[in-house]
Amino acid sequence: xxxxxxxxxxxxxxxxxxxxxxxxxxxxxxxxxxxxxxxxxxxxxxxxxxxxxxxxxxxxxxxxxxxxxxxxxxxxxxxxxxxxxxxxxxxxxxxxxxxxxxxxxxxxxxxxxxxxxxxxxxxxxxxxxxxxxxxxxxxxxxxxxxxxxxxxxxxxxxxxxxxxxxxxxxxxxxxxxxxxxxxxxxxxxxxxxxxxxxxxxxxxxxxxxxxxxxxxxxxxxxxxxxxxxxxxxxxxxxxxxxxxxxxxxxxxxxxxxxxxxxxxxxxxxx
Amino acid sequence: xxxxxxxxxxxxxxxxxxxxxxxxxxxxxxxxxxxxxxxxxxxxxxxxxxxxxxxxxxxxxxxxxxxxxxxxxxxxxxxxxxxxxxxxxxxxxxxxxxxxxxxxxxxxxxxxxxxxx
Numbered sequence: 001x002x003x004x005x006x007x008x009x010x011x012x013x014x015x016x017x018x019x020x021x022x023x024x025x026x027x028x029x030x031x032x033x034x035x036x037x038x039x040x041x042x043x044x045x046x047x048x049x050x051x052x053x054x055x056x057x058x059x060x061x062x063x064x065x066x067x068x069x070x071x072x073x074x075x076x077x078x079x080x081x082x083x084x085x086x087x088x089x090x091x092x093x094x095x096x097x098x099x100x101x102x103x104x105x106x107x108x109x110x111x112x113x114x115x116x117x118x119x120x121x122x123x124x125x126x127x128x129x130x131x132x133x134x135x136x137x138x139x140x141x142x143x144x145x146x147x148x149x150x151x152x153x154x155x156x157x158x159x160x161x162x163x164x165x166x167x168x169x170x171x172x173x174x175x176x177x178x179x180x181x182x183x184x185x186x187x188x189x190x191x192x193x194x195x196x197x198x199x200x201x202x203x204x205x206x207x208x209x210x211x212x213x214x215x216x217x218x219x220x221x222x223x224x225x226x227x228x229x230x231x232x233x234x235x236x237x238x239x240x241x242x243x244x245x246x247x248x249x250x251x252x253x254x255x256x257x258x259x260x261x262x263x264x265x266x267x268x269x270x
Numbered sequence: 271x272x273x274x275x276x277x278x279x280x281x282x283x284x285x286x287x288x289x290x291x292x293x294x295x296x297x298x299x300x301x302x303x304x305x306x307x308x309x310x311x312x313x314x315x316x317x318x319x320x321x322x323x324x325x326x327x328x329x330x331x332x333x334x335x336x337x338x339x340x341x342x343x344x345x346x347x348x349x350x351x352x353x354x355x356x357x358x359x360x361x362x363x364x365x366x367x368x369x370x371x372x373x374x375x376x377x378x379x380x381x382x383x384x385x386x387x
Contacts, residue, residue, distance in 0.1 A: 152328060169328070170282055177281035180353035181375050188375075237326040244355040247326055 050122055057118050061111050133161045141168050149176045150236045176235050180245060183230045186223045187243060193220050272296035273384065276316060278309040278332065279324040279351070284374065288322060288351070291377050297384065306330025310338045313346065320384060323368070325352040325359065333366060340367045347387050351380060 133156065140153040149172045153165035197216050200208060231240055239246050275297050279285045282304075289299050300316045303309035307330045313321060321339065325332040332350065339346045350363045350371040363371040370383050 173281045173328070174283045177284050177353070177374075184353060184373055184375050236328065237331070238354070244358065245353050246358065247354050 050118075050125070053118050053121075057111075057114055060114065064108065064111055129157075130161070133157070133165075137161065137165045137168070140165075144168060144172045147233045149179075150234045152236070172236070176233075176238070179230045179233055180235070180238065182226060183240065183245060186226050186230075190220065190223045190227075193223065272298045273319040274298045274300045274316075275384070276301045276303065276309065276312055276318040276321045278303045278306070278321060278327075278335065280304050280327040281324075284324070288380075291381065292322075292384070295381055295385075306332060306335030306338070309335045310342070313339045314342060317343075320347045320349060320369075320387060322349050322351050322380070322384075324374075325350060325354055333362070336363075336366050336368055349380070349383060349387070 137153050140151050143151040144153075151172070153169050155162045155165045155169070193216055197213070197220075200212060200216070237247055239248070272295070275292055277285050277288050277292075277299055279288065279302075285302050285304075289302070292299060300318050301312045303312050305327045309321070309323065309332075310330075321336075323332040323336055327335075330338075332352070336348045336350070339348060344367070348366075348368045350359075350368050351374045352359065352371070353374055356371060356373055360371040369387050372379050372383060374380075
């Protein structure tokens with residue numbers, strides 16, 4: 001059987017397990033990306049775009065200021081030549097305001113509008129793609145931290161925030177796996193302890209070691225406290241009822257399987 | 271000599287443990303899937319000798335994935351590895367056409383069954 005498996009593998013032209021694994025991994029990663037990253041947003045690119053927008057906006061503003069300055073100087077020179085400067089004109093603030101209002105006010109309005117639009121767009125992008133997913137992730141992460149392992153963080157993008165959500169989900173899955181393994185092991189150990197306890201109890205009274213009985217009871221208590229601990233958590237698609245780990249009824253369990261698929265030649269362990 | 275095996279489990283730590291256990295006996299892990307959809311796609315492309323399938327997974331669960339794989343290839347050798355109660359779900363797995371159902375923590379039994387299949 002084992003030789004057949006390897007022969008089949010060779011027939012499919014597998015160069016080596018390492019090569020194949022690397023190739024499969026790449027294929028898997030590509031598939032994952034296409035399946036789950038329908039709203040892929042490269043935040044680095046978004047940030048570069050906004051940086052360029054701000055740069056353009058600032059340079060436009062700077063150009064306008066320089067232009068106003070140039071015209072202001074020209075006007076001052078012209079005024080100095082034509083007639084003496086009045087007292088009010090000596091006030092730099094008043095002169096500045098008048099110059100700004102005199103020289104191309106529409107450019108200033110456009111610049112301010114442009115800046116305002118830039119700020120609003122930045123805020124929208126920040127809220128839409130950073131703050132809201134972060135808030136969602138934080139809320140779900142808090143519930144997971146409180147022991148609700150049935151909580152799943154929605155992963156809507158393959159960026160840094162999506163990766164954080166996916167990683168927290170993986171941690172929750174691993175924790176669930178570990179706790180359920182502990183549950184099954186402690187169940188097995190409890191049964192074994194009960195069996196040993198019964199065997200010792202059946203021995204004549206003078207042969208029973210009270211120290212052993214005490215140790216067994218202590219072990220049993222330890223197992224029980226671990227099981228109580230495990231039961232405190234809420235699990236994804238799993239409930240612990242009495243001593244059994246059960247799953248809610250799913251379609252997969254209910255649906256009848258065609259007779260052709262009921263091979264029934266496998267092995268089932270009690 | 272080893273068999274080519276596809277591991278399907280949503281837990282990274284369990285996939286790692288299974289890989290370690292199976293590779294120690296010379297089996298070749300041709301792929302790992304973390305949910306049912308991925309498992310079906312990988313089965314179709316890799317055609318492994320056997321599949322170790324978890325049941326409770328986010329997305330498509332193991333039972334639905336097994337049904338899909340068996341629909342595609344009725345001779346697929348699927349072995350369910352789960353933390354769920356064996357008495358209750360072993361029969362469901364058998365009805366589906368799987369080759370076995372073993373509790374995840376029984377690594378020796380898993381290895382023995384894989385050897386025998």
